[in-house]
Amino acid sequence: MKAIQIFEQSAGCCGPSQSASLLSFLERKFRGVAEVKAYDLAHVANAPVPPTLLAVFVEKGEAALPALVVDQVVVCSGKLPTFLEAVALVNGVAAAPSGGPGKLSAQGGA
Numbered sequence: 368m369k370a371i372q373i374f375e376q377s378a379g380c381c382g383p384s385q386s387a388s389l390l391s392f393l394e395r396k397f398r399g400v401a402e403v404k405a406y407d408l409a410h411v412a413n414a415p416v417p418p419t420l421l422a423v424f425v426e427k428g429e430a431a432l433p434a435l436v437v438d439q440v441v442v443c444s445g446k447l448p449t450f451l452e453a454v455a456l457v458n459g460v461a462a463a464p465s466g467g468p469g470k471l472s473a474q475g476g477a
Contacts, residue, residue, distance in 0.1 A: 368400065368401060368402055369397065369400060369401035369402070369437065369438055369457070370401065370402050370404075370436075370437070370438055370439070371393055371397065371401045371402070371403045371404070371435070371436070371437050371457060372403075372404050372405070372406065372415075372417075372435075372436040372437075373386045373389065373390055373393075373403075373404070373405040373406070373433065373434070373435055373436075373447075374405075374406050374408060374414070374416065374420060374432060374433060374434045374436065375405070375406070375407055375408065375432050375433035375434075375447075376407065376408045376409045376429065376432045376433075377407050377409050377410070384405065384407060385433060385447060386405050386433060386447055387405075389447055389448075389450065389453060390403060390405045392450050392453070393453060393457070396454060397457065401457070408432065417436055417439045417441075418439075419436070419439055419440060419441045420434055420436055420441050420444075423441050423444050427444065427445065430445055431444045431445060432444070432445070433445075433446065433447050435447070435448060435453060435456060437456065437457050442456040442457075442459070443456055
């Protein structure tokens with residue numbers, strides 16, 4: 368089963384997270400195929416941050432968030448992907464486990 372994780376850092380204590388709608392969409396879209404989880408790093412001290420995301424933190428700092436990680440591969444950082452981008456990124460990781468084509472950054476490069 369695929370593992371899809373969204374990491375973010377909320378600015379406050381109130382209201383829904385930025386990733387709530389994306390999380391809900393991905394849970395419905397990949398039901399039975401993937402485990403989808405979201406972590407707010409401002410509130411979850413022991414979140415299972417993968418080493419690949421730690422490397423992005425070292426490079427970009429807080430600008431690395433939000434981030435979408437699929438099977439331990441950072442496929443998008445610095446912004447939340449659209450629903451269509453997220454589906455393509457999740458499906459693209461299955462075809463390119465090395466994290467090759469399909470990566471998005473805050474600059475929107477592919």
